[in-house]
Amino acid sequence: MDGSEINEASLIPKVRTKRGIFWDFFQKVITTKNLVVDQFIDTKNSLNEVYNMFNSAFSDPAPMKPTLRPPPTTESSKSESDEENTTEMSTTTERYTISRYEFGRILGRNFRxxxxxxxxxxxxxxxxxxxxxxxxxxxxxxxxxxxxxxxxxxxxxxxxx
Known part of the structure; x- marks a missing residue:
């Protein structure tokens, strides 16, 4: 093959066969449906994560909604140096959480x-x-x-x- 044969082949216009009006219409409908379904799933997962995060902020937690990802856990691993220094005591205070009743009371007062x-x-x-x-x-x-x-x-x- 010469370089001239390649150039001649690239100069020939490529023709796409038309599939028809119905094919194009249904292809657009399917693409639109896929976009809507993907958007719905993303929105649902985001709202579930926000709902679970909101529920974890109360002192009387409600049952969590199922999500695709497990809720984050905080696990502390002890290293060898921590085990050796058992004489040092560290105190941590738990973060302040309110009950749902108290939160509702505050929202009601603000609304009034x-x-x-x-x-x-x-x-x-x-x-x-x-x-x-x-x-x-x-x-x-x-x-x-x-x-x-x-x-x-x-x-x-x-x-x-």
Missing amino acids: GLQRLMKIELDDAFNQTQYNIAEYKAEAKKQFANSLPVEAKNKIINLKG
Whole structure:
């Protein structure tokens, strides 16, 4: 084979046979389905991990949901030097955890506080609206009166008074 034969073969356009409308449509449907299923599985696994992490933070743990990965464990391995130094005592404090009841009580208190704050803000907004509308009307009357000739201003004033 010469280099010229290779060049001639590469110059010939490659033709792809068309598979048909139905084949292309179903191929796109299958690809879309695979994307949706993969996204669903990833989301489900992520939510299960968050749920398990959230449950492990309470002092009264609920049963864990099954996941693909086992929950992380903390195992301490003793080395030979640690076994020799048994006279040194190290104290560790356990991390503070709250119960589900206490957590619910805190969330309820915060929710009630936010409701009160929203009510105060809405009442203030409704109260302020009356003053804003009155100011807007007075300003509109001034602007309208400034755009009229003097005789028309007097007629408007006489009609109101």
